[in-house]
Amino acid sequence: MSDLINIPDGLVSKTDVFRGEVTLNVTRENVIALLTHLRDEQKFDMLTDETCVDYHPREPRFGILYQLYSVSRNTRVRVKMMLSEHDAVAPSATGLWKNANWMEREVYDLFGIHYEGHPDMRRILLPNDYVGHPLRKEIPVAVEENQFSFNRERVDAGKIYVTE
Amino acid sequence: MGVEQKLGDMGVVTTTLEKAVGWARSNAVWPLLFGLACCAIEMMSTEAPRYDMSRFGMELMRASPRQSDLMIVAGRVSRKMAPVLRNLYDQMPEPKWVIAMGDCASCGGVFNNYAIVQGVDEIVPVDVYIAGCPPRPETLIDGIIKLHEKIKAEPLSKWQ
Numbered sequence: 001m002s003d004l005i006n007i008p009d010g011l012v013s014k015t016d017v018f019r020g021e022v023t024l025n026v027t028r029e030n031v032i033a034l035l036t037h038l039r040d041e042q043k044f045d046m047l048t049d050e051t052c053v054d055y056h057p058r059e060p061r062f063g064i065l066y067q068l069y070s071v072s073r074n075t076r077v078r079v080k081m082m083l084s085e086h087d088a089v090a091p092s093a094t095g096l097w098k099n100a101n102w103m104e105r106e107v108y109d110l111f112g113i114h115y116e117g118h119p120d121m122r123r124i125l126l127p128n129d130y131v132g133h134p135l136r137k138e139i140p141v142a143v144e145e146n147q148f149s150f151n152r153e154r155v156d157a158g159k160i161y162v163t164e
Numbered sequence: 165m166g167v168e169q170k171l172g173d174m175g176v177v178t179t180t181l182e183k184a185v186g187w188a189r190s191n192a193v194w195p196l197l198f199g200l201a202c203c204a205i206e207m208m209s210t211e212a213p214r215y216d217m218s219r220f221g222m223e224l225m226r227a228s229p230r231q232s233d234l235m236i237v238a239g240r241v242s243r244k245m246a247p248v249l250r251n252l253y254d255q256m257p258e259p260k261w262v263i264a265m266g267d268c269a270s271c272g273g274v275f276n277n278y279a280i281v282q283g284v285d286e287i288v289p290v291d292v293y294i295a296g297c298p299p300r301p302e303t304l305i306d307g308i309i310k311l312h313e314k315i316k317a318e319p320l321s322k323w324q
Contacts, residue, residue: 126279127244134278142276 005042005077007034023078031081032091035066039096044068044077047097052107056137060084062113066093083113092118110135182320189233189259190315193308196232197225198252201239203266203298210301220308229255234311235288236304240268241281253288259323261315263307264290267297 005022007015011034016023026034038044049067060082068077083090092115093100104115105124112133115121123130132139147155199207211217211225226232229252241249253262264284267273270293272282284290291314294307 125244127247130243139278143278144272144276144282146276 005038005075008037011037021076021078023080025080025082028081028083028090031064031066031079032093032096034079035068035093035096038068038077038079042070043072044070044075046071047093047100047103048076050093050100050103050107052111052113052135054111054135054137056085062088062111064090064107064113088112089114089116091116094118109133112136183316185323186316186318189318190312191221193220193222193234193261193311193315194224194226194232195222195234195236196229196252196256197227198235199238200241200245201268203238203269206298206301206304207236207238207265210304215301215305217305217308220305220312222308229253230257232256233260234263235260236263236265237269237284237288237290238265238298240273240275241284241287242279243281246281246287249284250287259318261291261311262288263292263294263304263311265294265304265307266299267295270295273297 005024007024011030012024012026014025016025024034046069047066048069049065051065051067053063053065055061055063062083062085064081064083066079066081068079069075070077081090088111090104090113092104094104094115095117101118101120102124104118105120105122107113108115108118108121109123109125110133122128126134145151145155199205209215211223217223222234229235233256235253235256237249253260262284264270268275268280269284270290272280274297276282281287292307292311294303296303299307
């Protein structure tokens with residue numbers, strides 16, 4: 001599968017193949033050039049999904065994933081870019097695929113990644129006055145502690161939920 | 165004591181205004197046509213002929229909050245829906261009641277996370293909580309009967 005995708009030298013830092021799934025690891029500087037190449041030269045005309053993974057406490061922490069699909073070749077490829085927590089800014093892919101607009105807003109909403117060149121960078125799912133980005137790993141999964149027999153008194157006393 | 169002794173047996177039932185109004189209110193509660201999740205399916209089933217909520221004078225679900233006096237919160241309330249729900253509640257004329265139907269509306273249920281309001285009593289006052297995920301129509305009817313008892317027992321001093 002990987003030999004079907006011929007990438008110019010220097011664009012991709014590492015290529016992973018796992019059970020026929022191709023992942024192209026790329027730096028932030030090269031990502032738009034690579035995506036443009038894949039779309040225009042390799043017929044990957046459809047952006048199936050653009051999303052983010054938080055690898056906390058690993059650094060660089062955020063992995064931005066682009067899932068591409070070629071309708072004419074019936075082939076999929078994944079492009080992965082790592083971002084540091086202190087510099088969580090990504091170039092926007094809205095210039096290449098229109099549907100990247102809402103997906104990037106979702107990533108911004110839930111992970112707090114800013115997209116440079118995005119035409120409308122605001123929250124999409126959560127209320128506009130929401131504080132924080134809840135899919136980051138430092139945000140606790142639960143908002144209220146579940147009451148069991150071992151912590152009945154503590155929950156009744158209204159102690160604040162502590163995660164760590 | 166009173167009119168029936170003076171005038172003899174006229175077939176007239178005497179009562180207090182409080183009881184009469186409570187009886188009238190409790191037997192014609194118009195619920196708001198408002199469902200948020202799977203509990204709404206059970207609520208519709210309660211309305212439908214098999215369980216038949218018109219036995220309690222509740223067959224008339226109003227699509228406008230200005231014509232209804234009971235809000236059945238049927239389902240989980242997301243944080244984005246919360247201001248909308250409060251707005252609907254504020255638009256309902258007094259007297260008004262709220263039933264938190266199901267675990268999600270009562271306490272957040274299985275959705276113990278950032279997106280869901282942990283119990284609708286954070287935003288509106290709740291009269292009856294109904295447990296279940298989702299509660300069966302019989303459970304909802306039981307809750308409605310409990311609410312009827314509450315409405316009938318409402319004293320004059322609480323009228324608004």
